[in-house]
Amino acid sequence: MTQHTRAKYQPSGQLQFGIFFQGVNSGTIWKAAESGSQTDFESFRRIAQTAERGLFAAFFLGEGLRLREHLGRSHELDVAGRPDAQTMLAALASVTSNIGLVATQNTTYNDPADLAQRLSSLDLLSGGRAAWNIVTTDNAWTGANFRRGGYLDHADRYTHAEAFVETAKRIWDAHDPVSGQWRRVVNEGQHYTVDVTPRLPRSTQYRPVLFQAGDSPEGRNFAARQADVIFSAHPKLDDALTFRSDIVERTLKAGRNANDVKIMPASEFILAATPQEALEKKAWVRSLQIGPQQAIAYLEQFWGRELAEYDPDGPLPDIDPVVEETSETRGSGFHGAKARQLADQWRAEAKEKGLSIRQFVSAKTSRVDATFNGSYSEVADRLMEYARTGAVDGFNISPWLIPTGLDDIVNHLVPALQERGVYPREYAGSTLRENLGLATPERPAAESADAEAAPSSATPEARVQADG
Ligand SMILES: Cc1cc2nc3c(=O)[nH]c(=O)nc-3n(C[C@H](O)[C@H](O)[C@H](O)COP(=O)(O)O)c2cc1C
Structure with a gap:
């Protein structure tokens, strides 16, 4: 590859789709007559097979290690509970044949030797379709699950994650199918002390594809060094x-090629045959996403008190919050704004725009930027611009309804994109790496058993003992 092509990003002119099965959130409607169950295999089978019919590159499962809480109780309006990602993906491997299977797994509470083995198992069982969406998930509330509340602050999280991923990669590099030899992986780093004899050979795609989700500068640098795909x-x-542009710059700084890291942003599609129908459908979807109880519960998070006596179709509450700082439902993130100030600001905004509680919350929570709303052909035309400019490599779609929420996309949008020449007409191969157009990793030469740790990335930890 010449210096020029290495340093300049070249749009492929193509788009790919993934599906992000979130499980717990306000974006998926779990309480409508058409809704499936988030624990029933049938929901997963139906939507994964629909995605595969639409030649989707990947099926993603998010990870939530603790039920969300609201005013000190489990948040019943959210969905409580979802099956373990790797167990579910292994089951899906047996009813699908091409789609990639992506497990979101955190680096803060897992162990690299264990996770590498489990992901390798999924990769082998699925014929080279496994991927790992690397997240760090460090909040103290989640950590308490593991008796590690408050474990690792933000600054240490990615150093730890990088040591984790480097160790996992060395485990995946352990087997040489040509010589039949295995390396033992010895790690005496700051974060891990492990001495691993890897147990599984490589898969047909070498090792699981690496996705990353996390948006801070540290998260972006980490992705530029380690990831194949960013879930943005x-x-x-x-x-x-x-x-x-930002990721290309960071990727080049990390010594990789401009095209080495793919980008697939989170998105939502609300489509219909005509623009007018699509608008009506959006209003219907939003009314189900934010029902009266959800609207009140949303404000309660910021007021820190019960607001059940307020009419969801009336103005915002006139009483003040009881908390000093706002804290969104535990598990959804932290806002940290001054509560009274925020309440005053929101009341003024709702009054000025003439919005009821429900309308206001719907406007606040709808992912305006992430929503593609319109007729199939309108949206297909909009997506062409992404393909032409190379802004993204595809979209990771969160369906608003499960299990039927991808039907429209697969039946109408995919053919419209195929006609425009920007979407695959068949799977490129049988592995996820092939279908995403990713190069096969090169197995690094063994380092001497006595050598100091000297691997490829900025925060190396592990070393390997020579082949044999
Ligand atoms: C699009 C996207 C999806 C994510 N999905 C998950 C998830 O399913 N589970 C999880 O624990 N964290 C998830 N994360 C959060 C990451 O774990 C990360 O901890 C968080 O973004 C904070 O890291 P940052 O400071 O680098 O952004 C996601 C992040 C992004 C941007």
């Missing part, structure tokens, strides 16, 4: 282009 939070065209 930047779907809007201008924002996506800025994000692409």
Whole structure:
């Protein structure tokens, strides 16, 4: 590859789709007559097979290690509980044949030797379709599950994650199918002390594909060094282009090629045959996403008190919050704004726009930037611009309804994109790596058993003992 092509990002002119099965959130409607169950295998089978019919590259499962809480109780309006990602993906491997199977797994509470083995198992069982969406998930509330509340602050999280991933990669590099030899992986780093004799050979795609989700500068640098694909939070065209430039710059600084890291932002599609129908459908979807109880519960998070006596179709509460700082439902993130100030600001905003509680909350929570709303052909035309400019490599779609929420996309949008020449007409191969157009990793030469740790990335930890 010449210096020029290495340093300049070349749009492929193509788009791919993934599906992000979130499980717990306000974006998926779990309480409508058409809704499936988030624990029933049938929901997963139905939507994964629909995605595969639409030639989707990947099926993603998010990870939530603790039920969300609201005013000190489990948040019943959210969905309580979802099956373990790797167990579910292993089951899905047996009813699908091409789609990639992506498990979101954190680096803060797992162990590299164990996780590498489990992901390798999924990779082998699925014929080279496994991927790992690397997240760090460090909040103290989740950590308490593991008796590690408050474990690792933000600054240490990615150093730890990098040591984790480096160790896992060395485990995946352990087997040489040509010589039949195995390396023992010895790690005496700051974060791990392990002495692993890997137990599984490589899969047909060498090792699981690495996705990353996390948007801080540290998260982006980590992705630029380690990831094959970023699951981003930047779907809007201008924002996506800025994000692409930023990632290209970081990727080049990390010594990789400009095209080495793919980007697939989170997104939502509400489509219909005509623009008018699509608008009506959006209003219907939003009314189900934010029902009266959800609207009140949303404000309660910021007021820190019960607001059940307020009419969801009336104005915002006139009483003040009881908390000093706002804290969104535990497990959803932390806002940290001054509560009274925020309440005053929101009351003024709702009054000025003439919005009821429900309308206001719906506007606040709808992912305007992430929503593609319109007729099939309108949206297909909009997506062409992403393919042309290379703003993204595809979209990771969160269906608003499960299990039927991808039907429209697969039946109408995919053919419209195929006609426009920007979407695959068949799977490129049988592995996820082939289908995403990713190069096969090169197995690094063995380091001397006595050598100091000297692997490829910025925060190396592990070393390997020579082959044999
Ligand atoms: C699009 C996207 C999806 C994510 N999905 C998950 C998830 O399913 N489970 C999880 O624990 N964290 C998830 N994360 C959060 C990451 O774990 C990360 O901890 C968080 O973004 C904070 O890291 P940062 O400071 O680098 O952004 C996601 C992040 C993004 C941007």
